[in-house]
Amino acid sequence: MRRCSGVLTSSLLFGLAAFIGAISLQAGPAEAKSTWSSSTPSSPSVGASTSVPYGWLDFCRRRPRECKVPALPAVDVKLTAQKLSTLKRVNQKANNWIKPVSNFDHWGTMMDHWDYPVDGKGDCKIYALYKRKLLLEAGFPRQALLMTVVRDLHNEGHTILTVKTDKGDLVLDNLVDEIRPWNATGYYFLKRQSQQNPNIWVSINQRGGTPKRPSRSS
Secondary structure: OOOOOOHHHHHHHOHHHHHHHHHHHOOOOHHHHHHOOOOOOOOOOOOOEEOOOHHHHHHHHHOHHHHOOOOOOOOOEOOOHHHHHHHHHHHHHHHHHOEEOOHHHHHOOOOOOOOOOOOOEEOHHHHHHHHHHHHHHOOOOHHHEEEEEEEOOOOOEEEEEEEEEOOEEEEEEOOEEEEEEOOEEEEEEEEEEOOOOOOOEEEEEEEEEOOOOOOOOO
C-alpha cells in the first residue's frame, strides 16, 4: 500500500530545532458539486505557529531556492471546471507514475527525507511535493498549495497536499485518486504550511469528517 511512515517521529524529535530553523528561512462549478455533494466543503480552523517538520527544513537546506521566497498575501484558487480538471490530472499523474517505497528503503534513514521523485520512487512526502511542483508550473498560486501533516485512517503519520479554494479545502492524496474535500477524509489534521509563508507552519488539530471511500492499495 502507498502508506507513509516516519512523518510524526521526525517532527517530534526535531520540532524545536525545526521551528528555530524556519525563522531563519523567512525573509465551484457544477462538476465539483456532483463530484462531492450538494454542500460546499469547508476549511479547518488553524491555530498558532507550530514546529516545522524536519523533512521540510532538510528539503530547504538542499534546495534553498524552493524556500527562500517572500511572504505573500493569502490567496484561494477560484475553482473552475478547468482548475478542477487540472487537479484531477495532476493527482492521477503523480499517483500512477511514482513507485511507492518507504522512506527507509528509499533513503536508508529513519529521518524524514522530503524531495522530488528524482528516481521515480518515494513515499507520501514525495508524492505531495511533486503535486505541489506540477501545480505551481500550471499557474496555481503558491499560497494555495499547502503541505499538510495528518494522521491517516490507521492513526499513522501521513503527508498530503491541501489546495485552498473558494469552495473549501481540497486534498490531493497518494492513497486515493479522487480529489476530496478535507472533511471527507476521516484524517486527523495536525498542521500545515501557512498560506503567507511556506516556511511557517500552523497547527490544526481537527478531524476531517468521515471518510467517503477507503484508502487504495498500489
